[in-house]
Amino acid sequence: MWNYFAPQEITWYQWRLDGGRAFLRKNGEEWRLAFVSGSFMELVPDAGGPEPVEHPGTAAVSFAVGKGKRVALRPHYANKPYLITVRNEVRLLPGAEARFTVALPPLLRFELEDGIVLAEKQLFNLSPTWFGDKDAGNLCLSLPLMLVPQCKGEIRTVEETDGNTGVDTLSRTAECKSLIHCDLVVRNSTKNELDLKRLAIFTDLMNIYEEDGFLNGDTVLIDTTNDGGLRMSIDGGTHKNRKQIHTGNRSGISELLVRRGINFLKVITGI
Helix, strand or coil, X not given: CCCCECXXXXXXXXXXXXXXXXXXXXXXXXXXXXXXXXXXXXXXXXXXXXXXECCCCCCCEEEEECCCCCEEEEEECCCCCEEEEEEEEEEEXXXXXXXXXXXXXXXXXXXXXXXXXXXXXXCCCCCEEEECCCCCCEEEEEEEECCCCCCCCCCCCCCCCCCCCCCCHHHHHCCCCCCEEEEEEEECCCCCCEEEEEEEECCCCCCEEEEXXXXXXXXXXXXXXXXXXXXXXXXXHHHCCCEEEECCCCCCCCCEEEXXXXXXXHHHHCC
């Protein structure tokens, strides 16, 4: 689904993206492109493409002009951090570690084989939200998710009813091949309880891998520090033998300090 291919001239192609869609048509050096974003809270596990279709329906079409024979729809991380707003209560006791699985909607780009970008669109419409204080915060994309700790040897199914739709969002994300699946590990090294209410994932350092049609991201490690701050780092060892289709920023940075100080911890825990 993410590989480069040579499209036939004057033929529309469609990618099915778990409720969203993307379209492309080539005519010489002219490219016509369209996206349908859909809703993250109304996921429909169904992904595949490219496949020929008659037209993109009512989707708005954009144009690009560029030389190239092969093109691909490529997944990247969003241009802003993802902010997970926890919809259930998760309390981490002193010295404890919890592991979660999250699914992140990618930023999609139509790219020629030489890397030139024809068009891009965030998969699903995500609400922007501010994270942190007025001076040192970040504009993020909000993901209202259930976080359920993984237990060794246990297969867990959680039904999440989100009011109007009754969609089991958590279960459906695991079936979606257009989302980036990654593990999130939170370690509480302090002497205080940690109530997880909001967690920001900064993806600057993270890679994207593909295996059996699914997208995977590096494991995100979030540690509390003795001075009341949080430190984020990346563990990519789990995926080192998988096909890598996006490379994070590795310019001499071994870890990303998200924020330091008690004020940031208050923002995270909601206290």
